[in-house]
Amino acid sequence: MAAQAQYERYEELARQLSAVGAVKREVARIMPTDCSAGSAAVLALLEQHGDMRMSNLSELLAVDMSVTSRYAAHLAERGWIDRSPDPADKRSRILHLTPEGRTLLAELSRRSAGLLAERLGDWTDDEVSQLIRLMTRLRASFGDTRTTTHPHPARSTGTTRSTSTTRTPA
Amino acid sequence: MAAQAQYERYEELARQLSAVGAVKREVARIMPTDCSAGSAAVLALLEQHGDMRMSNLSELLAVDMSVTSRYAAHLAERGWIDRSPDPADKRSRILHLTPEGRTLLAELSRRSAGLLAERLGDWTDDEVSQLIRLMTRLRASFGDTRTTTHPHPARSTGTTRSTSTTRTPA
DNA sequence: TATTGTTATACTCTATAACTATA
DNA sequence: TATAGTTATAGAGTATAACAATA
Numbered sequence: 576m577a578a579q580a581q582y583e584r585y586e587e588l589a590r591q592l593s594a595v596g597a598v599k600r601e602v603a604r605i606m607p608t609d610c611s612a613g614s615a616a617v618l619a620l621l622e623q624h625g626d627m628r629m630s631n632l633s634e635l636l637a638v639d640m641s642v643t644s645r646y647a648a649h650l651a652e653r654g655w656i657d658r659s660p661d662p663a664d665k666r667s668r669i670l671h672l673t674p675e676g677r678t679l680l681a682e683l684s685r686r687s688a689g690l691l692a693e694r695l696g697d698w699t700d701d702e703v704s705q706l707i708r709l710m711t712r713l714r715a716s717f718g719d720t721r722t723t724t725h726p727h728p729a730r731s732t733g734t735t736r737s738t739s740t741t742r743t744p745a
Numbered sequence: 746m747a748a749q750a751q752y753e754r755y756e757e758l759a760r761q762l763s764a765v766g767a768v769k770r771e772v773a774r775i776m777p778t779d780c781s782a783g784s785a786a787v788l789a790l791l792e793q794h795g796d797m798r799m800s801n802l803s804e805l806l807a808v809d810m811s812v813t814s815r816y817a818a819h820l821a822e823r824g825w826i827d828r829s830p831d832p833a834d835k836r837s838r839i840l841h842l843t844p845e846g847r848t849l850l851a852e853l854s855r856r857s858a859g860l861l862a863e864r865l866g867d868w869t870d871d872e873v874s875q876l877i878r879l880m881t882r883l884r885a886s887f888g889d890t891r892t893t894t895h896p897h898p899a900r901s902t903g904t905t906r907s908t909s910t911t912r913t914p915a
Numbered sequence: 916t917a918t919t920g921t922t923a924t925a926c927t928c929t930a931t932a933a934c935t936a937t938a
Numbered sequence: 939t940a941t942a943g944t945t946a947t948a949g950a951g952t953a954t955a956a957c958a959a960t961a
Contacts, residue, residue, distance in 0.1 A: 577870075584873050585858035585865070590793075591880040592769050593786045597807035598887045599762050600929080603950090613951065616763045623760075629920060637767030639953055644921055666919040666960045688755035694886045695755075700747075703754050706879040710761040713876065716864045717768045770952080773927090783928065799943060809930055814944055836937045836942040 605686050609653065610679065615687075617646045618655065618680040621672040628667045637714075655679055775856050779823065780849065785857075787816045788825065788850040791842040798837045825849055 603612035610618075620635050621627070629647065633640040647670060650656040655676030661667035672680070695703060773782035780788075790805050791797070799817060803810040817840060820826040825846030831837035842850070865873060 581862070581870060581873075582858050584870065584877065585861040586854050587877050588861055588873060588880075589772060589854070589857040590786075590789055591877055591884075592765070592772060593782060593789075594807070594884055595762070595765060595880060596769070596928090598883060599766070600807075601887055602759060602762060611950065612763060616760070619756075619760055619763075630918090637764065638951085640920065641922080641954080642952055645951095648921085661919095664919080664961075666958095668920075684756050684759070687759040688752050691755040691758055692751070695883075698882075698886070700751060700754065702879065702882075703751075703758060705875065706883065707754065707757050707761055709872065709876040709879065710758075710765055712868075712872075713768055713865075714761075714764055716868070717771055766951085781927070800941090808928085810943065811931080811945080812929055814942095815928095818944085831942095834938075834942080836935095838943075 602687050602690060605690055606683060610655075610683065613642075614646050614650055614655075615680070615683045617643070617650060617670075618672065618676055618683065621656065621670060622677065622680055626669050626671045628661065628669060630667075632670060637718075650676065772857050772860060775860055776853060780825075780853065783812075784816050784820055784825075785850070785853045787813070787820060787840075788842060788846055788853070791826065791840060792847065792850055796839050796841045798831065798839060800837075802840060820846065 599612070606612055606615055616636060617632065620632060624631075624635065627635075629640055629643055632647075633643040636643060647656065647658060651658050655673055657671040657673055658668040659671065661669050769782075776782055776785060786806060787802065790802060794805065797805075799810055799813055802817075803813040806813060817826065817828060821828050825843060827841040827843055828838040829841065831839050
């Protein structure tokens, strides 16, 4: 009967995944009108990982590069990032957070962290850490299925270098 | 500086929340074409909680009732749910999972649980349970009424009034 | 030929607002 | 007047496909 219990756990996890969107939407709601949650995620990744190419950012966001491209254009138009040509490969562009972008990101982080602090006031530090750890691992477990049929979590070292494509599979 | 560390944890949690969408999308991808993930969530809630009104379902989904209404129409057109008039209040309709809907849901659950089983093969039962527990708590901390174990709430004359509305706040 | 990035298009999910029919 | 539900419309977010420039 362990197998049955396990199956039900997976069903329950699927439900929780489908429901967590409500929390995401609430966080997204406090973002300023000219910077959506998607754009904010780009800024956060650029601060966290430093300058990078479009393709690299697409991998980190786990979305198709066409999506990343639109976000980058939106942010560049507003002066929050730079897109300079990569001297090593003229097809590529290096994304770079500008001082203005960094300032904006600080404000966005303040808002979202503030909301979480308010809502999770009764959580212990350890519980928050646990949730982060498990969500990170969840993503890793789903991580590199975009190329090979088999997942391998590969507890990340810093650089997210994998063979996964930034093109959505058919 | 414990406060600083805590702030950074909240920032990290915000990033994880924004990133978990990739997992959701992968689960959604294996759904059949005529039943989107959103519709599947409706079926799952009806099985879990039993017959209910539109407004109740909206609270459980944590979306505006207009969204629920569209899903319900889609499911009813295909014979997966019934929408019978509520004898106690002619404005209301009671949603009810049909046998066909139940059969479909079983297949959907099989698919999503199967995918999770495949991807999370190297997780322990306890880790999966922990993640479920923490995600459930996260939603509860954000005022989401949708919990795992809940019988049909007795909703008599209009007062089960907690916080949530089925109308989106301005 | 393959890859990087861009653009055009379409589809899903969600919210807002206006409407109806009851209460 | 207020509430339950529906519909029309608009806005994010995302994927697919076709394309340009470079490798």
